[in-house]
Amino acid sequence: MTDRFDAKDLARAVQAGVLQQGQDQALLAFLRQQPAARSSFQLAHVAFYFGAMLIMAAMGWLLTEAWMSIGDGALLVIASLYILLITLFALKLQRRGQPVAAGVLAAVAVSIVALAVFAIERLVGWWPVHDTQAKYHHYYTYVQSGWLVMELATVLAGLLMLRLIPYPFIVMPIAVALWFMSMDLSEWFFGSPFSWEQRREVSLWFGLGMLVVFLVVDGRTREDYAHWGYLAGLAAFWGGLTLVDNGSELGKALYCLINIALMGMAVLLRRPVFMVFGALGVAAYLGYLSYDVFAESLLFPMVVTLIGLGVIWLGLVYQKRRERLSEALRSAMPQWLREALPALRD
Structure with missing residues (x-):
């Protein structure tokens, strides 16, 4: 403010x-x-998030083979020190009235928990015998049931961290761990090999479930946890939906309609992230029409240009009358549905 x-x-x-x-x-x-976290997004916040993502990358999917060669004991010590020192620093920043920096560092600490558990499992002999050659960066690229303990530990650590530092960005490593867990549990149930078709389907339904959960959470907590929950849910849902092989024109048109519905959700909930994913989906469908269906048409680019101008005009209208549009859309719904929707945020 x-x-x-x-x-x-x-x-x-x-x-x-x-x-x-x-x-x-x-x-x-x-x-x-x-709380400063409710103030407008500042340039300094970009630095906080970018720095956090760099640390997450360095201690995650960019972890080199050299780190695997230092031994599991040394790996556990280093990971534990990272978690402890970053958490203490985050708590210190929180006491000094820097909730954004404290929150993103807390999320970094949670993301490193999987590395510590990885080292513990290998030290005590809990790691599956057939996966003894697995490297930690495979956690971010391969589906296998051996990662389940690491994912569960990350979720629990995230929930505990939210008690210490209630900052919404901590939801992101929790959501990513749950997404990985959905894949690994699916391989556990369906067996290996876990096909790309099965991965897409699991991702789609998991993302949809996450969107429903955070739709319930939205507007009912002091901090805006739904913001990052929606982002994670949309990434899983939209990614799975986009990768589905729709062989028919009807299926592709349905894909476009679903993305238009996501854009409508952006107006209904005042959540721009829905507009971003919906617009990407509609653009992908128009790209398909351009290169496959209307490849020989001279008018198609002009029509799409007019559509683009219309979308920009609608954006300007929405910017000026977003409260009135959101209220009008809600008033057209049944009362029970209006009461189930989250309260609108500024």
């Missing part, structure tokens, strides 16, 4: 008679006590 209003704005409100003398300072003090 303090990023939108400052002392000069409130002083002008006093001069205009909107606030009484002295109320401006009391209001400013109150706004400064509100």
